[in-house]
Every structure is written in C-alpha cells, then in structure tokens.
Amino acid sequence: MTNSSPGIPALWSGQAHMPSVLGRQLVIVEGTGAYVTTSAGQTLLDATSGLWHANIGHGRTxxxxxxxxxxxxxxxxxxxxxxxxxxxxxxxxxxxxxxxxxxxxxxxxxxxxxxxxxxxxxxxxxxxxxxxxxxxxxxxxxxxxxxxxxxxxxxxxxxxxxxxxxxxxxxxxxxxxxxxxxxxxxxxxxxxxxxxxxxxxxxxxxxxxxxxxxxxxxxxxxxxxxxxxxxxxxxxxxxxxxxxxxxxxxxxxxxxxxxxxxxxxxxxxxxxxxxxxxxxxxxxxxxxxxxxxxxxxxxxxxxxxxxxxxxxxxxxxxxxEFLVERSAALESVLHDALSSLSSASGVREVRSGVGFMAGVELDEGVNGEAVSEHCIDAGVIIRCLPGNTMQICPPFIVTEDEIDRIAETLTTAIETVNARPTAAARGV
Known part of the structure; x- marks a missing residue:
C-alpha cells in the first residue's frame, strides 16, 4: 500500500485544523534545557514547557x-x-x-x-x-x-x-x-x-x-x-x-x-x-x-x-536541585516581568502571581494566533489558549533573563499585531 495523498504527512495532528497547519508544521528535533530546535535549524525558547509538562527542561541525561x-x-x-x-x-x-x-x-x-x-x-x-x-x-x-x-x-x-x-x-x-x-x-x-x-x-x-x-x-x-x-x-x-x-x-x-x-x-x-x-x-x-x-x-x-x-x-x-522551591521563587519574577502588560493596549487581563505560570488575555479584536506566530518567529514559543489567552509556563530551570525575554517578546508581538489594521479598517 502507498500513501494515497503524496506530499501530505501521514500524521493527523491533535487539536488541529489540518488544512491550516499543513506546510507550516514546526518539527521539533532536539531539546536542551529550556530550548528546542526545529528541523529547519531554528532554536526556540520553550515558554510553554511543551504541553505544560517539561518542568525540569529538555535533554536531561x-x-x-x-x-x-x-x-x-x-x-x-x-x-x-x-x-x-x-x-x-x-x-x-x-x-x-x-x-x-x-x-x-x-x-x-x-x-x-x-x-x-x-x-x-x-x-x-x-x-x-x-x-x-x-x-x-x-x-x-x-x-x-x-x-x-x-x-x-x-x-x-x-x-x-x-x-x-x-x-x-x-x-x-x-x-x-x-x-x-x-x-x-x-x-x-x-x-x-x-x-x-x-x-x-x-x-x-x-x-x-x-x-x-x-x-x-x-x-x-x-x-x-x-x-x-x-x-x-x-x-x-x-x-x-x-x-x-x-x-x-x-x-x-x-x-x-x-x-x-x-x-x-x-x-x-x-x-x-x-x-x-x-x-x-x-x-x-x-x-x-x-x-x-x-x-x-x-x-x-x-x-x-x-x-x-x-x-x-x-x-x-x-x-x-530544589526546583519546586525555584518555581516558587520565579513566580514573582514572572509576575513582575509581565506587570507592564496590564495596562497595555490590546490586553484585557494579566493573570499571574499564583504559580509559575501566567495567562495574558487579549481583547477580542486582537488576533491571538497571530501574536503566537510573531513570538515563534522571534524565537519564543507562546501558545494561544481558548479565550484568546496567551499561555506562559516555562521550565523551572529558566533564568531571570530568559523570563524577561519571554515578556519582552510577547509585549512586542502584541504591539505589532494590535497595530495592524483590521479588515474593516482596510475597507475589506
């Protein structure tokens, strides 16, 4: 038997609108610490710990x-x-x-x-x-x-x-x-x-x-x-x-x-x-x-x-490595890094300060998926959750500088996407 749809991967991805992801899939081939590498050679800071799970980071021998x-x-x-x-x-x-x-x-x-x-x-x-x-x-x-x-x-x-x-x-x-x-x-x-x-x-x-x-x-x-x-x-x-x-x-x-x-x-x-x-x-x-x-x-x-x-x-x-204690200590670091977003244009609410995780809920008119794409292009994986909320949930081994980078990347992405004219504004 052969693949009856040549050029289309055999893998049916989870929770995916398949026509939208075909040809755009990020294939992860390697992981070290808080970073993963794609098949195209791009190194990405994994600010979501995969699907919330990579608490100790990747590549632990x-x-x-x-x-x-x-x-x-x-x-x-x-x-x-x-x-x-x-x-x-x-x-x-x-x-x-x-x-x-x-x-x-x-x-x-x-x-x-x-x-x-x-x-x-x-x-x-x-x-x-x-x-x-x-x-x-x-x-x-x-x-x-x-x-x-x-x-x-x-x-x-x-x-x-x-x-x-x-x-x-x-x-x-x-x-x-x-x-x-x-x-x-x-x-x-x-x-x-x-x-x-x-x-x-x-x-x-x-x-x-x-x-x-x-x-x-x-x-x-x-x-x-x-x-x-x-x-x-x-x-x-x-x-x-x-x-x-x-x-x-x-x-x-x-x-x-x-x-x-x-x-x-x-x-x-x-x-x-x-x-x-x-x-x-x-x-x-x-x-x-x-x-x-x-x-x-x-x-x-x-x-x-x-x-x-x-x-x-x-x-x-x-x-x-006292990583549970480290998670507790980094909770406030993440909260402080995201604090300026609370009053940012396009942001409805920042939920942080309880656990080493955060959700940045965007206004309905801001395209959360576009924000996520912008972050990935900038080298940081941030997902858009239901409710137009950006998920941040890094491994416990990230540095404070990396937390700052996550916050800065997300801030820039929101500003960039929020500044784009909507279809109505373009007369479409």
Whole structure:
C-alpha cells in the first residue's frame, strides 16, 4: 500500500485544523534545557514547557541513563491481579509520601486523560458499592479542562471540545457549574440534588481554560460544600502537580485535602507517558475488605516499569536541585516581568502571581494566533489558549533573563499585531 495523498504527512495532528497547519508544521528535533530546535535549524525558547509538562527542561541525561538501564533489565510488566513490577511498587510508595492526601493509595495510568476517566468511573463506583446508585452526576466548572477521553470530553467546560458527538454530553449525567461563584455552585447542587451527584472536579489553577487562579478562599469553600453535601471532591493536578504551583501539589498551597488527585505531566516532566490517581482511604478502604468487589479498571501500561523509572529520576532532580522551591521563587519574577502588560493596549487581563505560570488575555479584536506566530518567529514559543489567552509556563530551570525575554517578546508581538489594521479598517 502507498500513501494515497503524496506530499501530505501521514500524521493527523491533535487539536488541529489540518488544512491550516499543513506546510507550516514546526518539527521539533532536539531539546536542551529550556530550548528546542526545529528541523529547519531554528532554536526556540520553550515558554510553554511543551504541553505544560517539561518542568525540569529538555535533554536531561540522568533520565535517559536511568531509562536505558531499566529497559535493559526489564522494559515493563503489567500490574493486573497478583502481578506487579518492582519499580511501580517503589514509585507508588514514594508518591503517597508526597501526596496532599493522608494514607492514600495510587492507581497508575498512562496520562492525564486516563487519570480523569479513572477518577470519574471510580467516583460512580464508590457510590454504587455503598448502595447509592443514584449518585452519578459529575460536576465540573465552566472553562475547565480534564482531558479528551470520553469522560473528559463530557465534563470539559470548554464548549467546543464537547460539540459534535451527538448530544450535550458524550457520557451522560454531567453538569457545568460557575467557575468561582460558590453560591452559584451551591444553587446547582440544590437544583440537581446532592443525592444525585457523585463528585465535583476542579483544577486548583485552571490551565487550558486560560490560566485562571482560584478566587481567595474558593477551594476550601468548594471542599466544604462538597463535604457538607456528601459529594466527592476531586482535584485535577495534571498541570499543577510536581511544582508548578510553588509546592509539590497545589492542594498544599491552597489548604485542601481532596478525595482524589489526578496526576500526570510533571510526574515525569514528559520524558515518558505516565499518570496516576491518588485515592483517599474513604474510597479505597471499601475495595480492600475481605468481601470487597473488584474495581474493574486497568490499563496495559499503567505502572509501566520504564516510565516509573523516569518518574523516579524526575522527582530526584526536582528534589536535588530544589526546583519546586525555584518555581516558587520565579513566580514573582514572572509576575513582575509581565506587570507592564496590564495596562497595555490590546490586553484585557494579566493573570499571574499564583504559580509559575501566567495567562495574558487579549481583547477580542486582537488576533491571538497571530501574536503566537510573531513570538515563534522571534524565537519564543507562546501558545494561544481558548479565550484568546496567551499561555506562559516555562521550565523551572529558566533564568531571570530568559523570563524577561519571554515578556519582552510577547509585549512586542502584541504591539505589532494590535497595530495592524483590521479588515474593516482596510475597507475589506
């Protein structure tokens, strides 16, 4: 068989309008520190850490060496039934010591979308086991993002990710609630009925929805609302976990202890695909009793030995180089570097100062994709998120000078694009 469309790459890219990207793809061939290199030889400062994951930077030989040694010994073995592999066991023990949940257990997955689907399935199964089968609805916040598997697609608060699958929710019985309004969320709970709600999920700091930090007191208030109504509280720390919020987990920073915590990206800094779910004893305890049912869930590569070694090596680097502390220190550096944009023409809002990440929301009339293209042409990768928001989320190993460069490049790009005449002004 041959390619029936010669000249068009066989790879169908994720989240892409393919006619728009063909012939314009940036092919990344190498990465070192905070920089990546394209097949055309352009060196780019990776101000987005790939897809939020390259916390320790690119090209760390410590991880490459650890992975190579593990593959030579045992690439992996599954963790179904009475089987396990040594590295998955040791990683799980390490993770529960770091967890923002007391006496947690760990279910391993292959990534963040896997972890989300797992959490929502487990939430429903938890109530079924207790003889409360009506508690099935999953609440999620407007503008939220929880991956793009079936359940993640169904609970996302980014509407265009939900459209086109034959109904308002690919998996039924989900509902959106206000982003920060506790009274509004309480009203939805009252309307739907707590007796019908299995769980509510929240990102401590929203990522893909526009880098939105929590309102003061929101997360403890949300947890209390959940607890008072016998609803499970799930924290999605796929982005914020492992240092992005200036603590190992954002839940520590905001003083909450969820029933479940989603993990992925920063667990390995993207060196190999791995995710997981931290589960509190109020949930796992029911499945560890002598007469307990089996939780029918598992993935071929969950607890993958080589990926688990990458996670160990990644956490070693975070600890030995004090990179979580560095992330906390750079939070204010990034905030200060972006401060002048708050009053810049074409900028609606700058969201920074909470975690080593920022979102610069542009006015509707400013073409965010054009701003992103201008930044890339200038040597800095900055993405345009939903809501016309520019994402900044650098590796923890960037210098203060590089943070200044990110801010200056974005400022220039916004000024340049904002100064261009619109189609209406040109009489088009």
């Amino acid at each position: 410590e991880i490459a060496d650890a992975v190579a040694a593990q593959i030579r010994k045992l690439e992996t073995y599954h963790v179904f039934g009475r089987f396990a592999n040594e590295v998955a066991l040791t990683l799980a023990e390490r993770l529960v010591k770091l967890a923002p949940v007391d006496n947690a257990k760990v279910i391993m997955t292959s990534g963040g979308s896997d972890s989300a689907d797992l959490a929502f399935k487990l939430a429903r199964r938890h109530w079924q086991v207790q003889g409360r089968p009506d508690k099935r609805i999953i609440l999620s916040r407007e503008r939220s993002y929880h991956g793009l598997h079936a359940f993640g697609t169904s609970v996302t608060g980014i509407e265009f990710n939900r459209e086109g699958y034959g109904g308002p929710s690919l998996v039924p019985e989900t509902r959106r609630v206000p982003t920060h309004d506790l009274d509004g969320i309480a009203a939805v709970v009252a309307e739907v009925g707590a007796e019908n709600i299995a769980a509510i999920v929240a990102e401590p700091i929203m990522g893909t929805g526009g880098v939105i930090p929590p309102a003061p007191g929101f997360l403890p208030g949300l947890q209390k609302l959940a607890n008072d109504n016998d609803i499970l509280f799930i924290a999605d720390e796929v982005i914020t976990g492992f240092g992005r919020a200036g603590a190992m987990f954002a839940c520590e920073r905001f003083g909450v202890q969820p029933d479940m915590v989603l993990m992925a990206k920063g667990l390995t800094s993207g060196y190999l695909p791995l995710g997981g779910l931290l589960v509190a004893p109020g949930i796992w305890g029911r499945f560890y009793r002598e007469n307990a049912p089996v939780f029918r869930h598992g993935l071929t590569y969950s607890g993958h030995a080589t990926a688990s070694v990458a996670a160990h090596a990644n956490i070693d680097i975070l600890e030995k």
